Each structure stands twice: as C-alpha cells, then as structure tokens.
Amino acid sequence: TVKRLGGNHYTFYSEDMNAEGYKRFILRNDLEKAIKEDQFIVYYQPLVDIDTNKIISVEALIRWNHPRFGMVFPSEFISIAEDSKLIIPLGEWILRAVCKDYTRWMQLGFSEIKIAVNFSGIQLQQMDLVDSIKAILDEYGLNPNFLILEATENVLLQNTEKVVKDFELLKAMGVKVAIDDFGMGYSSLYYLKYFKSDILKIDREFIKDLSTNLISSQIVKSVVNLSNDLKLNLVAEGIENKEQLNCLREMNCKFGQGYLYSRPIMVKELETILKMGMCLPAV
Ligand code: C2E
Ligand code: MG
Ligand code: MG
Ligand code: MG
Secondary structure, eight states: OEEEOSTTOEEEOOTTOOHHHHHHHHHHHHHHHHHHTTOEEEEEEEEEETTTOBEEEEEEEEEEEETTTEEEOHHHHHHHHHHTTTHHHHHHHHHHHHHHHHHHHHHHTOTTOEEEEEOOHHHHHOTTHHHHHHHHHHHTTOOGGGEEEEEEGGGGSTTHHHHHHHHHHHHHHTOEEEEEEETSSSOHHHHHHHSOOSEEEEOHHHHTTTTTOHHHHHHHHHHHHHHHHTTOEEEEOOOOSHHHHHHHHHTTOOEEOSTTTOOOBOHHHHHHHHHTTSBOOOO
C-alpha cells in the first residue's frame, strides 16, 4: 500500500512492519498536521553557574504530545522531521514558541535569562537561515541578545563556509552560538578553529564516569583549560550526581546542566522557579 504523506511525500507501509517501524510510519504521516495543530510542547532545562546555582539560561527541548502515543521524545521524531524537511517549519514553530515565552518572562522581569535553541543540520543548510531567524524575532519585536543557537559538531561539516558566515552574521546581531555534544564529533578541534563559538558544551559521555575514570577526568580537565585559553564558556552536560559535580568544581568548570540540577521542565514550573529568585537549591 502507498499512503499519502504531508506535502509531496509518499511512503510505503507493509503489513509485516515491526512496531517501531509502524510508529515511525505514523509519526511521519502525522508530522505536518501536528505542526499546524500545535501538538508540540517546549520543555526547558536550566543551565546553572556551578558556584552560585544561579540559572543563567535554559535550553528549549521539544516534545510531541501525540494524540495516540502520548509524549514522544525528539530522538523519535527529529530525524523523521529532517528526512521530510519538515524540520524547517517545525524549527520555526519552536523559535516562535520560545519568543512567546521570552516575551512573558520579560514582562515578569526575567529579561536577563537566555534561551538556547537546538538547530539541526538541515536548518543550518537553509539558505535564508539568518533572515528567517531575524524575521521571527522581529515578529515579536525582540532583541536577539537572549538567543543562543546550539548545533552539534557533525552538522557543521557540510558547507562549512556558509555556516561560518551565518554564525558571524548571527553573532553580529547579538545571537550567541554554542557547540553542543563537544568531543563526540569527527573533528572537534577543527570546529574550535573555524566556528568562533561563544559556548562549548562538553558531551555527557565524558561526564558520566568522571569520578571513576581517569581518562574522562583528564579529558575534561584539558577541555576546561582549553576553554579558558580560548575564552569560551564551558558547560558540562549531563551532571547526574554529587561526585561528578565535585570533580567539576575542583577543575573550576564554571557552568553545568543535568538531572542533578533539574530535568527539562514545563514552562509553568520554570516560571515558579524564576519567581523564587532564579536559583536552584544548593546541591
Ligand atoms: P541535546 O541538545 O544534547 O540535549 C540534551 C539531552 O540530554 C536532552 O534530551 C536532555 O533531556 C538530556 N539530558 C539532560 N540532562 C541529562 C542528564 O543529566 N542525564 C541524561 N541521561 N540525560 C540528560 P532530549 O530532550 O531527549 O533531546 C535529545 C536531543 O534531541 C537533543 O540533544 C537535541 O540534539 C535534539 N533536540 C531536542 N530538542 C530539539 C529542538 O527543538 N530542535 C532540534 N533540532 N533538535 C532538538
Ligand atoms: Mg543542546
Ligand atoms: Mg548536548
Ligand atoms: Mg545530544
């Protein structure tokens, strides 16, 4: 059977498809409609100053509240959205949702908080990426200063010159750029040289066994020093326990994110925390 998908996309559904393939098939079919019907929810995960527990920024992490499957995580639909190019309208939907939330936070008096938004490779290849970001910020009359663009290393490999140029334009506008999942890509040091990013997020892979694995701890220590030399703000991702945090403190790693501080939370819950003084409880 051939089933009609959104736009001009067709896909095949066969009776012997396994459960996972079937779910993918349904998600692919439903994606375009889901964007129109606002079935997505932005969760926010705080990023804190390790010394003070102050929330410096929050990372927008998208979830799909699917009418049939319930909460669906990005690992299950971002690649589908990329394959169908629907990641472009989905990315625009996410940026608009973030702008709406930031507008409210400004009114509540939290204008200093920054919001990090993940961009996938397909979005970075978009010819009018910078104009489309600017147009959405203008719709809401927002100064781009609050926005951080997060991109994982491997998505920077294609069309390097175009992406380097776009980052420069974005930075001139006031948008900050973060390299996500640092250390997991193919040429991590190359990115540092060419993509003049503001923030480096060292991947959870190096944090998870930080307190027990000498290699991980030596790598993190070196990346802390490298970041200091390059004047980059280093963030440790995926901090889950006190032992990891103690190691990071000893190494003078300045910023952290992870379940120990907070899981990604709904906007109402975040606003409650912000109203209580923008600090997370000491850990
Ligand atoms: P990421 O940008 O590296 O985001 C971090 C992921 O790690 C998030 O998963 C977060 O919930 C999870 N995480 C945070 N702290 C911890 C921790 O202490 N332990 C563990 N085990 N995990 C932790 P999530 O939300 O499922 O997102 C997965 C990936 O999907 C993201 O990785 C990002 O690459 C992508 N993604 C999420 N939201 C968006 C979006 O709006 N647009 C695009 N293009 N990609 C997105
Ligand atoms: Mg990220
Ligand atoms: Mg990451
Ligand atoms: Mg990741």
